Amino acid sequence: xxxxxCRCTTVQIEFxxxxxxxxxxxxxxxxxxxxxxxxxxxxxxxxxxxxLDTSWFPNEFKIVTGEDKLGAFLNFENADTTRFYCTDCWSxxxxxxxxxxxxxxxxxxxxxxxxxxxxxxxxxxxxxxxFLKDLSGEQFxxxxxxxxxxxxxxxxxxxxLMAQFPAIQAxxxxxxxxxxxxxxxxxxxxxxxxxxxCGA
Ligand SMILES: [Zn+2]
Ligand SMILES: [Zn+2]
Numbered sequence: 001x002x003x004x005x006c007r008c009t010t011v012q013i014e015f016x017x018x019x020x021x022x023x024x025x026x027x028x029x030x031x032x033x034x035x036x037x038x039x040x041x042x043x044x045x046x047x048x049x050x051x052l053d054t055s056w057f058p059n060e061f062k063i064v065t066g067e068d069k070l071g072a073f074l075n076f077e078n079a080d081t082t083r084f085y086c087t088d089c090w091s092x093x094x095x096x097x098x099x100x101x102x103x104x105x106x107x108x109x110x111x112x113x114x115x116x117x118x119x120x121x122x123x124x125x126x127x128x129x130x131f132l133k134d135l136s137g138e139q140f141x142x143x144x145x146x147x148x149x150x151x152x153x154x155x156x157x158x159x160x161l162m163a164q165f166p167a168i169q170a171x172x173x174x175x176x177x178x179x180x181x182x183x184x185x186x187x188x189x190x191x192x193x194x195x196x197x198c199g200a
Contacts, residue, residue, distance in 0.1 A: 002057065002121035003064070004093050004109050006086035007044050011066030011093065018122040020055035021104065022168045024158060027051045027143075028131035030075055031108060034083050034092055037075070037193065043090030044112045050139050052108045055123055056168060059096070059105045060175030063183070070183060072190040082190045084183065091117065096180035099165075103172030105180050128158035 002015045027050055035046035063070070071087040083095040094107040109117030129146050133155045146153050152160055161168075175182075184190065 003119045004107055005115070005117060005119065006066070006089050006091035006093060007112070007115045007117075008086065008089035008091075010069045010088050011086045011091075012064040013093070014062045014064050015057050016060055016062075017058065018120060020057055020121065020123050021171050022056045022127060022161065022164065023124050024054055024127050024161060025051050025129040025146075026054045026108070026131055027129065027135050029134040030079075030081065034073075034075055034081075034095075035108075035111075037073075038085060038090040038092050041090045043085070043092065044114045047111045047113065049143055050135060051129065051143055052111045053126070054106060054108050055110070055118075055121070056100075056104045056106050056172075057094075058171070058173035058175070059100065059103055059179045059181075060173040061105075061178055063178060067186065070187060072184055072187045074190045074192050077192050079192075082180070082184060084180070084187075091115075093117070094180075096184070100172070101169060102174045102179065102181055103169050128152040128154060128160050130154040130158040130161070131156060 002018050003012055005012045031052050032046060032050040039046055069087050070084055072082050072084050081095050081097050083092050085092045093109050094105045096105055126148050
């Protein structure tokens with residue numbers, strides 16, 4: 001079963017499957033800004049490219065260790081995405097978004113080079129690369145070549161993702177014992193950086 005582990009190994013969560021439900025590369029500003037912010041707080045280094053390998057899993061998992069070290073943050077006030085992280089080492093582990101309707105969580109932990117954040121997973125091939133509009137010309141030019149279907153590269157949100165979303169969501173799960181919403185309750189709610197919003 002796929003596991004997500006933080007750099008200091010205090011936190012480990014386990015999904016009930018090896019397989020992701022969708023996988024793509026996200027070049028949006030917010031995803032990378034969250035890693036920059038966590039890095040400023042002592043977290044692992046973000047990857048050099050603003051283009052993150054991204055996998056969705058069912059919102060059903062077990063917290064193997066470190067439940068009391070899990071925290072949550074929003075990039076800014078009223079942000080949609082809630083990101084869960086280890087409060088000891090500031091590894092950003094996985095995230096929730098209202099559009100997932102409690103059926104999915106997303107992880108980008110495999111982008112860290114300093115440690116193996118995602119293990120025992122069988123990931124599908126990358127299906128798309130999206131949000132190129134958030135890249136500067138220089139950042140775009142520096143990206144590694146896209147090796148997937150050339151028609152699956154998108155300026156903003158990937159059409160293929162939108163088209164498949166109902167099926168992806170239907171394949172998701174809302175864990176009865178533990179899920180992102182139950183965990184958020186246990187953390188006491190997401191913290192919002194004040195005066196140093198992510199990517200500001
Ligand atoms: Zn940690
Ligand atoms: Zn993104």
